Amino acid sequence: MSDNSSREVFRVxxxxxxxxxxxxxxxxxxxxxxxxxxxxxxxxGGGKSTFLRCLNLLEKPTSGRVYFKNxxxxxxxxxxxxxxxxxxxxxxxxxxxxxxHLTVLDNITLAPIxxxxxxxxxxxxxxxALLVRVGLxxxxxxxxxxxxxGQKQRLAIIRALAxxxxxxxxxxxxxxxxxxxxxxxxxxxxxxxxxxxTTIVVTHEMGFAKQVSDRVMFIDSGMIVEEGSPDQxxxxxxxxxxRDFLSKVL
Amino acid sequence: MIDQIIxxxxxxxxxxxxxxxxxxxxxxxxxxxxxxLGTVLAVLKLAKFKPANLLVDTYVxxxxxxxxxxxxxxxxxxxxxxxxxxxxxxxxxxxxMVINASAYVCEIIRAGIQAVDIGQQEAGLSLGLTEFHxxxxxxxPQAIKNILPALGNEFINMIKQTSLASVFFINxxxxxxxxxxxxxxxxxxxxxxxxxxxxxxxxxLTRGLNVYERRMKANER
Numbered sequence: 478m479s480d481n482s483s484r485e486v487f488r489v490x491x492x493x494x495x496x497x498x499x500x501x502x503x504x505x506x507x508x509x510x511x512x513x514x515x516x517x518x519x520x521x522g523g524g525k526s527t528f529l530r531c532l533n534l535l536e537k538p539t540s541g542r543v544y545f546k547n548x549x550x551x552x553x554x555x556x557x558x559x560x561x562x563x564x565x566x567x568x569x570x571x572x573x574x575x576x577x578h579l580t581v582l583d584n585i586t587l588a589p590i591x592x593x594x595x596x597x598x599x600x601x602x603x604x605x606a607l608l609v610r611v612g613l614x615x616x617x618x619x620x621x622x623x624x625x626x627g628q629k630q631r632l633a634i635i636r637a638l639a640x641x642x643x644x645x646x647x648x649x650x651x652x653x654x655x656x657x658x659x660x661x662x663x664x665x666x667x668x669x670x671x672x673x674x675t676t677i678v679v680t681h682e683m684g685f686a687k688q689v690s691d692r693v694m695f696i697d698s699g700m701i702v703e704e705g706s707p708d709q710x711x712x713x714x715x716x717x718x719x720r721d722f723l724s725k726v727l
Numbered sequence: 728m729i730d731q732i733i734x735x736x737x738x739x740x741x742x743x744x745x746x747x748x749x750x751x752x753x754x755x756x757x758x759x760x761x762x763x764l765g766t767v768l769a770v771l772k773l774a775k776f777k778p779a780n781l782l783v784d785t786y787v788x789x790x791x792x793x794x795x796x797x798x799x800x801x802x803x804x805x806x807x808x809x810x811x812x813x814x815x816x817x818x819x820x821x822x823x824m825v826i827n828a829s830a831y832v833c834e835i836i837r838a839g840i841q842a843v844d845i846g847q848q849e850a851g852l853s854l855g856l857t858e859f860h861x862x863x864x865x866x867x868p869q870a871i872k873n874i875l876p877a878l879g880n881e882f883i884n885m886i887k888q889t890s891l892a893s894v895f896f897i898n899x900x901x902x903x904x905x906x907x908x909x910x911x912x913x914x915x916x917x918x919x920x921x922x923x924x925x926x927x928x929x930x931x932l933t934r935g936l937n938v939y940e941r942r943m944k945a946n947e948r
Contacts, residue, residue: 533853557857560855570853574846576850578872592854592860640855
């Protein structure tokens with residue numbers, strides 16, 4: 478095994494996914510490297526989210542393989558193993574999906590205490606540090622109904638971080654936010670990426686994709702149409718469809 | 728009319744109170760077993776096992792699609808013949824009412840669980856919770872908030888439904904009315920007394936439910 482492949486976080490081979498007769502993913506091949514920040518862009522319904530959800534097995538691929546750190550994960554059937562694998566892969570959703578019946582603190586500490594058997598005091602200590610990091614310490618005992626959208630999303634991010642994942646997946650993390658709250662969430666994602674966290678983000682924020690990513694990936698009709706460094710991708714896109722898409726969104 | 732009611736109450740209050748006890752006892756037994764059976768049915772309905780799903784679907788469809796009085800007659804005639812054991816009228820009616828109510832309880836529980844946003848389950852799973860923990864710690868606590876108010880209403884329905892036991896002259900409030908009516912021939916006052924007792928019981932329960940619901944909602948703020 479080469480040095481290079483040991484630093485891969487994900488390797489995706491010939492990934493296909495269909496829902497009934499609808500073919501959403503049509504043979505994707507790519508790798509994500511440790512510490513890399515990748516933005517996935519493309520038109521709605523093109524398969525971006527489904528692709529991301531295949532990486533942590535929220536969707537089971539119809540065929541093809543997903544490797545996480547060189548371990549094939551796409552055919553795991555055992556629930557316990559699947560859970561253990563997902564603990565290493567943090568995910569943040571468009572609609573936050575914070576737990577409304579738990580306080581901010583319990584939102585963060587639930588999974589570490591339950592699944593990683595972290596002692597309560599230690600988990601709470603860590604939660605506090607994470608809350609400080611995103612400026613939400615004063616909300617620690619509130620229920621999420623009291624939080625704004627931006628605050629909920631920041632909570633969702635640190636809830637995932639509390640499991641100490643090796644990679645973070647973001648599925649349109651700012652699409653459901655009021656415009657004035659987009660920045661506070663993107664800043665948190667950017668900080669994390671800068672600190673070395675491997676980051677894969679499906680986004681419509683072209684500015685973010687341009688400034689923060691190491692690589693931009695354009696997915697349409699279930700295929701990676703084009704990918705490259707942000708400069709190359711935004712300044713001189715090679716593919717007709719990429720040019721067409723960029724002309725509409727920029 | 729009012730003095731008739733007072734006179735009937737003076738003389739026959741023990742009949743009504745005994746009837747009330749009968750109603751409460753019948754309701755408690757029905758509520759308890761119907762909730763138990765309904766929960767089991769809901770679990771079977773939500774299990775990833777097609778034959779079980781189909782079975783529950785059919786059960787719910789048949790029970791909810793036929794009148795409860797018909798079901799009571801059916802079980803009253805059918806059960807003693809099917810099982811060679813002797814069943815009292817009370818037993819066969821309790822069985823009929825439990826089976827009837829369990830179909831409604833099953834639907835309430837199923838709907839309450841399925842009403843929880845799918846994103847909650849995905850968030851739990853993506854954090855690395857097992858499916859069991861995701862259900863017990865994320866889905867169920869939220870589902871209970873959907874289920875309890877509806878279940879409370881169903882309990883009140885069950886209490887009112889026990890009046891059907893009067894068809895077989897089983898001791899309960901509506902039977903109490905029939906007893907008093909046949910001795911006094913004062914139909915309306917004796918009926919009004921039964922009605923008022925039902926009303927007091929359901930009123931108290933409804934208030935209790937409302938207080939409970941409000942307290943549950945307050946928890947979220």
